[in-house]
Amino acid sequence: MKYFVTGAAGFIGSTLVDRLLGLGHSVVGFDNFSTGQERFLETANQSAKFRLVPGDILDINAISSALEGCDTVFHLAANADVRNGWMHPQKDLQQNTIGTFNVLEAMRKAGVRRIAFSSTGSVYGEALVTAATPTQEDAAFPVQTSLYGASKLAGEGLISAYAEGGQIDEAYIFRFVSILGERYTHGHVFDFYRQLRENPESLTVLGNGTQKKSYLYVGDCINAILHATGNHLAAKAKHHTSVFNLGTREFVEVNDSIRIICDELGVKPRLQYTGGDRGWIGDNPFIFLSAERMRGSGWSPSLSIEEGVRTTVRWLQNNQWVYEARTGQ
Amino acid sequence: MKYFVTGAAGFIGSTLVDRLLGLGHSVVGFDNFSTGQERFLETANQSAKFRLVPGDILDINAISSALEGCDTVFHLAANADVRNGWMHPQKDLQQNTIGTFNVLEAMRKAGVRRIAFSSTGSVYGEALVTAATPTQEDAAFPVQTSLYGASKLAGEGLISAYAEGGQIDEAYIFRFVSILGERYTHGHVFDFYRQLRENPESLTVLGNGTQKKSYLYVGDCINAILHATGNHLAAKAKHHTSVFNLGTREFVEVNDSIRIICDELGVKPRLQYTGGDRGWIGDNPFIFLSAERMRGSGWSPSLSIEEGVRTTVRWLQNNQWVYEARTGQ
Numbered sequence: 001m002k003y004f005v006t007g008a009a010g011f012i013g014s015t016l017v018d019r020l021l022g023l024g025h026s027v028v029g030f031d032n033f034s035t036g037q038e039r040f041l042e043t044a045n046q047s048a049k050f051r052l053v054p055g056d057i058l059d060i061n062a063i064s065s066a067l068e069g070c071d072t073v074f075h076l077a078a079n080a081d082v083r084n085g086w087m088h089p090q091k092d093l094q095q096n097t098i099g100t101f102n103v104l105e106a107m108r109k110a111g112v113r114r115i116a117f118s119s120t121g122s123v124y125g126e127a128l129v130t131a132a133t134p135t136q137e138d139a140a141f142p143v144q145t146s147l148y149g150a151s152k153l154a155g156e157g158l159i160s161a162y163a164e165g166g167q168i169d170e171a172y173i174f175r176f177v178s179i180l181g182e183r184y185t186h187g188h189v190f191d192f193y194r195q196l197r198e199n200p201e202s203l204t205v206l207g208n209g210t211q212k213k214s215y216l217y218v219g220d221c222i223n224a225i226l227h228a229t230g231n232h233l234a235a236k237a238k239h240h241t242s243v244f245n246l247g248t249r250e251f252v253e254v255n256d257s258i259r260i261i262c263d264e265l266g267v268k269p270r271l272q273y274t275g276g277d278r279g280w281i282g283d284n285p286f287i288f289l290s291a292e293r294m295r296g297s298g299w300s301p302s303l304s305i306e307e308g309v310r311t312t313v314r315w316l317q318n319n320q321w322v323y324e325a326r327t328g329q
Numbered sequence: 330m331k332y333f334v335t336g337a338a339g340f341i342g343s344t345l346v347d348r349l350l351g352l353g354h355s356v357v358g359f360d361n362f363s364t365g366q367e368r369f370l371e372t373a374n375q376s377a378k379f380r381l382v383p384g385d386i387l388d389i390n391a392i393s394s395a396l397e398g399c400d401t402v403f404h405l406a407a408n409a410d411v412r413n414g415w416m417h418p419q420k421d422l423q424q425n426t427i428g429t430f431n432v433l434e435a436m437r438k439a440g441v442r443r444i445a446f447s448s449t450g451s452v453y454g455e456a457l458v459t460a461a462t463p464t465q466e467d468a469a470f471p472v473q474t475s476l477y478g479a480s481k482l483a484g485e486g487l488i489s490a491y492a493e494g495g496q497i498d499e500a501y502i503f504r505f506v507s508i509l510g511e512r513y514t515h516g517h518v519f520d521f522y523r524q525l526r527e528n529p530e531s532l533t534v535l536g537n538g539t540q541k542k543s544y545l546y547v548g549d550c551i552n553a554i555l556h557a558t559g560n561h562l563a564a565k566a567k568h569h570t571s572v573f574n575l576g577t578r579e580f581v582e583v584n585d586s587i588r589i590i591c592d593e594l595g596v597k598p599r600l601q602y603t604g605g606d607r608g609w610i611g612d613n614p615f616i617f618l619s620a621e622r623m624r625g626s627g628w629s630p631s632l633s634i635e636e637g638v639r640t641t642v643r644w645l646q647n648n649q650w651v652y653e654a655r656t657g658q
Binding site: 085086089090093097098101105108124125126137138139140141142143144145146147149150151153154156157158160161164165166167238239241243281282 | 414415418419422426427430434437453454455466467468469470471472473474475476478479480482483485486487489490493494495496567568570572610611
C-alpha cells in the first residue's frame with residue numbers, strides 16, 4: 001500500500017507517518033510547514049519508503065502531482081487554531097473546507113478512492129451532554145458554535161457527498177477529542193506548561209477551571225484510524241462513509257489537568273482564573289464524546305487521560321525546543 | 330428598514346423584493362444574473378425605493394459597497410442545481426459556501442447584524458422519514474449525500490458560528506422543501522411542463538415515479554421568512570440562531586405531481602420511467618419536513634401542494650418565455 005498523508009509534519013501526521021513506515025508501507029508526506037516541524041520527520045526521512053513533498057492544500061496541482069500512485073489518503077492538514085478563529089476568519093474556511101475540497105478533487109482526478117479525515121468533536125457545537133450520556137455520532141443535528149467546527153463539518157459534508165456520489169469507495173471521518181502525547185504542540189497542556197516553565201509560581205487559567213474536556217493519547221488515536229481503515233469498515237457502511245468519535249470513557253476538568261501537570265512537574269503555582277464558564281468565544285464547557293461505536297469494532301484506548309497528560313508533560317520537558325519553534329500557537 | 334437581498338433577480342428573491350417594496354421598505358437587490366431574470370424585477374425597477382446592484386457574491390468588495398446602510402440581509406443567492414452537481418463540483422462550494430462566507434464578512438465589516446438564509450431540506454441527507462414522522466430540525470446528525478446539501482450545510486454552519494461569535498444578533502436559517510409558484514424556473518414541475526409543451530404525448534420520468542417529494546408555495550415561503558424576522562424570533566434563540574423547516578403537512582409522489590400537471594393541461598402522455606428509486610445521484614427518495622416549529626410561532630401555509638402545482642403550471646403556460654431564457658436548467 002502507498003499512503004498519502006497531508007499535514008505529514010504535524011503532531012498527529014508525523015506520528016502516523018512513522019507508524020505506517022514501521023509497518024512497511026510507502027508514504028508520501030505533504031505539508032506546507034506553516035505549523036509542521038522538520039524535526040518530527042527526522043526518523044521518516046531516514047526511510048527509503050518515505051517521500052516528503054512540501055506544498056499547500058490550497059494548491060490543487062501540487063496535491064495532484066504528489067498524489068500520483070497512492071491508494072489511500074490520510075487527510076490531517078488543517079488549521080487547528082480553534083481559539084483564535086476570529087483573528088483570521090477565512091483561515092478555517094481555506095484550510096479546512098476549501099483545502100479538503102482540493103484534496104477530494106485531486107483524488108477524483110487521480111482515481112484515489114479511500115480517504116480518512118481528522119474531524120473534531122467541535123462539530124457537535126454545544127451538544128447536550130452529561131457524565132452519563134456522552135455525545136454520540138448520531139446526536140441531534142447541532143448548531144455550529146465555532147468557525148473551526150463549522151469548517152470541519154463542511155469538510156465532512158464534502159467527503160460524504162463524494163462517497164455517495166460514487167467518487168470514493170471508503171470514507172472515514174474521525175471526530176477527535178483533544179489529542180495529546182509525544183510531539184504535541186497545541187492546546188491546554190501545551191499552554192499551561194509554557195506558562196509554568198516561564199514562571200512556576202503562577203498560572204493563568206482561561207475561564208473558571210471547571211470546563212470539562214476530554215483527551216486521547218495520540219498512539220490510541222492512530223491505532224483507531226489504522227484499525228478502521230485496515231478493516232475496511234467503510235466499504236460496507238451506508239453511503240460508504242463511516243463516522244467515528246474517538247476518545248476515552250473519561251473526561252477531566254481543566255482543574256484536574258492542572259493538578260496532574262503540577263504534580264508531574266513538582267510545582268505549586270498560584271492559580272489566577274479569568275472567570276466565566278468559557279475560556280474563549282465558542283469554547284464548549286463540556287466536551288465528552290462516546291467512542292462506543294469505534295470500541296464495538298474491536299478498538300480500545302490503552303492510556304487513561306491522566307497517563308496521556310503525564311506522557312505529554314514529560315515529552316514537553318524533554319523537547320522544550322517546540323516552544324521556540326513556530327507551532328501555530 | 331433597508332433590506333439587502335442577494336439573488337434578487339431569482340425566483341424567490343424577486344418575489345421577496347416585490348413584497349418588501351409593497352410593505353414600504355427600501356431594498357437593495359444584488360444579483361449576478363447567472364440564472365436571475367431582468368423581467369422578474371420589472372415591477373421593482375419602477376419603485377424609487379429599489380436599487381439594483383449587479384454583482385457576484387464571490388466579489389466581496391462588490392457586496393461590501395452595495396451593503397452600505399442596510400440593516401438586514403436576505404441571502405438567497407445560490408447555486409441550486411442539485412441534480413447536476415457532479416458536472417461542476419466546485420460550483421456549489423463557491424456559490425453556497427464561499428459566497429455565504431463573503432456575505433458574512435461584508436456584513437461584519439459594515440456592521441450589519443441580521444441575516445436570513447435560504448437553506449434546504451437536502452442538509453438532512455437521507456434522514457429516516459415516514460408519513461407519520463417528517464424530518465424535524467433536530468433530527469439525528471445526518472450524513473451528507475449531495476454536494477448541494479453539503480455546501481448549504483457549510484453555509485449554515487458559518488452563519489451560526491458568526492452569530493455565536495458575537496458578529497450577528499439574529500441569524501435565521503430556513504430549510505426549504507422545493508418551492509414553487511409564480512416565477513418558478515427550476516425543478517420537477519418545470520421539467521415536466523417543458524417536456525409536455527414540446528410533446529404532449531410522451532413524458533420521461535427519472536426514477537420509478539414513486540419518489541416522495543414536498544413542495545411549498547412561494548408566497549407561503551415568504552410569509553414564513555417575514556414572520557420569523559419581523560418578530561425577531563432569533564434575538565432570544567440559543568446562539569442567536571433560529572432554524573426553521575418550511576413545508577406543508579403533506580408530501581406527494583412524483584406520479585401525483587404528474588397527474589396534477591396533466592389534469593391542469595388536459596393532456597394524457599405516455600409515461601416512460603428511467604427506473605430505480607432515485608432520479609439521480611444523491612436524489613432523496615423521501616423528502617418530508619416537519620414545519621411544526623415554524624407553525625408554533627404563528628405561521629401556516631395557505632396553499633396545498635396541489636394548489637401550488639396548479640398555480641405553477643398556469644404561470645408557466647402564461648410565461649413560456651422562461652423556457653427560452655437562461656434559468657440554470
